Amino acid sequence: MSDHADLSRRTFLGTAAATSAATLLASNAIGKEQPTTDSSASIGHSKNDKINMGVIGTGGMGHGHLRNIMSRKEADNVSVGRVCDVYRRRLNSALKVTDNPSDRGTMDYRYVLDDPDIDAVLIATPDHWHTKIAIDAMEAGKDVYVEKPLSLTTDQAIACRDAVHRTGRVLQVGPQGTSDGRYWKASKAIADGRIGKVTWSQGSYCRNSRGGQFNWHIDPDAGPGGTNDGFVWWDQWLGHKHGLTEKIPWNADHFFRFRKYWAYNGGLATDLLYHKLAPLLLAVSGPNGEYPKRVVAAGGRYLEKDDRDIPDNFFMMAEYPGEHTIMLVSVMTNDTNIPVQIHGQYGSIDFDNALSLSEQRTWWPEFRKANDDLLEHSMVKDENGKEHPRPAEGQAKLEMVGESRPDHMGAFLGAIRGQCEPACNVDLGCSTMVAIKMAVESYRTGQALRWDPRTEQIVPA
Ligand SMILES: NC(=O)c1ccc[n+]([C@@H]2O[C@H](COP(=O)([O-])OP(=O)(O)OC[C@H]3O[C@@H](n4cnc5c(N)ncnc54)[C@H](O)[C@@H]3O)[C@@H](O)[C@H]2O)c1
Numbered sequence: 209m210s211d212h213a214d215l216s217r218r219t220f221l222g223t224a225a226a227t228s229a230a231t232l233l234a235s236n237a238i239g240k241e242q243p244t245t246d247s248s249a250s251i252g253h254s255k256n257d258k259i260n261m262g263v264i265g266t267g268g269m270g271h272g273h274l275r276n277i278m279s280r281k282e283a284d285n286v287s288v289g290r291v292c293d294v295y296r297r298r299l300n301s302a303l304k305v306t307d308n309p310s311d312r313g314t315m316d317y318r319y320v321l322d323d324p325d326i327d328a329v330l331i332a333t334p335d336h337w338h339t340k341i342a343i344d345a346m347e348a349g350k351d352v353y354v355e356k357p358l359s360l361t362t363d364q365a366i367a368c369r370d371a372v373h374r375t376g377r378v379l380q381v382g383p384q385g386t387s388d389g390r391y392w393k394a395s396k397a398i399a400d401g402r403i404g405k406v407t408w409s410q411g412s413y414c415r416n417s418r419g420g421q422f423n424w425h426i427d428p429d430a431g432p433g434g435t436n437d438g439f440v441w442w443d444q445w446l447g448h449k450h451g452l453t454e455k456i457p458w459n460a461d462h463f464f465r466f467r468k469y470w471a472y473n474g475g476l477a478t479d480l481l482y483h484k485l486a487p488l489l490l491a492v493s494g495p496n497g498e499y500p501k502r503v504v505a506a507g508g509r510y511l512e513k514d515d516r517d518i519p520d521n522f523f524m525m526a527e528y529p530g531e532h533t534i535m536l537v538s539v540m541t542n543d544t545n546i547p548v549q550i551h552g553q554y555g556s557i558d559f560d561n562a563l564s565l566s567e568q569r570t571w572w573p574e575f576r577k578a579n580d581d582l583l584e585h586s587m588v589k590d591e592n593g594k595e596h597p598r599p600a601e602g603q604a605k606l607e608m609v610g611e612s613r614p615d616h617m618g619a620f621l622g623a624i625r626g627q628c629e630p631a632c633n634v635d636l637g638c639s640t641m642v643a644i645k646m647a648v649e650s651y652r653t654g655q656a657l658r659w660d661p662r663t664e665q666i667v668p669a
Pocket residue numbers: 264265266267268269270292293294295298315317332333334335337355356357382383384444445446463464478479
């Protein structure tokens with residue numbers, strides 16, 4: 209039995225009696241004939257063309273994106289033509305938020321890909337589905353905004369990277385920090401030699417809560433046996449028919465709190481540290497990032513003693529062939545953060561407020577020479593009228609304003625129209641994913657791990 213037939217039957221048996229006209233209509237697309245992929249869509253939008261988007265996965269983040277797109281409809285000439293979710297409550301809510309009639313909603317993303325009027329898709333499902341939908345979408349001729357992290361596994365990330373290069377479609381990955389102009393400005397400052405050779409950088413993403421991290425609300429009526437709004441197409445959420453996870457009975461904690469389980473994501477590393485690593489890599493290694501050489505992680509489940517797989521304290525170090533190391537911390541039991549900083553031999557870059565450069569006392573002449581254009585009084589004259597760099601006065605702080613860039617959605621729309629590059633392209637998204645996933649595996653196995661660039665596989669260090 210095909211997925212479609214299976215779903216049509218389950219939907220009918222589970223819900224027909226009690227389902228309201230509105231919710232039945234919302235799932236109408238499900239019973240139609242099998243979609244075919246249309247790869248004939250042309251590549252490239254002109255500046256003024258409307259971009260019609262399909263949003264797949266309309267939970268917390270999907271709704272955030274929907275509201276954002278609706279708020280910039282006119283300004284950016286963008287629309288939402290279809291929405292898709294396997295949970296009917298969220299699907300119906302997405303239809304409402306986008307002012308769409310119910311036949312624009314579906315539980316099967318292939319109907320979105322089959323619609324020739326859809327130019328681009330936004331994927332905000334849990335991580336295990338990201339690259340399957342992204343690759344199917346690109347092969348159907350759509351451009352893709354895929355939420356972070358790029359994937360669940362490194363093989364998926366590489367397959368997606370290769371699919372972007374094969375199809376020539378636009379793909380942007382979701383870490384918004386890569387649209388923060390300060391990181392692009394920092395990248396240029398480093399390339400210009402302003403802080404000397406970078407050897408290490410640091411960042412963190414820490415939180416604290418009373419209710420337990422990621423223990424988000426569970427709708428009591430939700431599930432595969434749910435009626436009306438409560439219906440969940442659980443088999444499709446799992447994706448086991450596509451080899452994405454194991455088939456397991458309905459589990460509300462997995463559905464609503466997937467971040468707690470390895471089967472669907474990598475916990476703090478993929479949920480939070482991906483946000484920190486992608487912009488740091490962009491600044492230090494450039495817009496395509498860099499694959500790590502060796503990664504090691506530590507931590508543990510120090511306070512969250514429920515059934516979760518993931519740690520509540522996570523510490524990782526990624527060492528790169530370009531001879532620098534990135535150290536990242538994510539702690540869910542104390543929200544004190546360490547500042548985001550990049551350290552070079554002559555100075556450091558600080559991202560706390562405005563971007564600033566500070567000198568290393570030992571190397572102040574080199575630092576001041578490299579930053580002469582920014583320092584108002586970097587050179588002083590001695591009594592003989594000879595110029596010298598100003599003597600060290602502790603730390604010289606050079607305020608640099610961030611580059612003005614479009615926001616993350618703006619960068620995606622601009623990239624489709626050929627006006628700019630994606631802020632987080634697939635190469636940066638993939639190299640970030642590899643280091644993050646290696647950290648997850650290092651934590652899980654208790655081993656330091658190495659990336660083999662020839663086979664593109666994780667191997668013991
Ligand atoms: N960039 C950011 O700041 C940010 C913030 C939050 C979440 N995210 C990312 O967004 C993704 C979603 O997170 P969330 O918090 O919104 O999760 P969520 O559980 O609230 O939403 C995910 C939705 O996807 C639906 N879904 C699952 N499989 C599907 C499929 N095959 N087809 C259609 N719909 C499907 C689920 O039913 C659910 O409604 C995650 O990968 C997360 O890392 C990014």
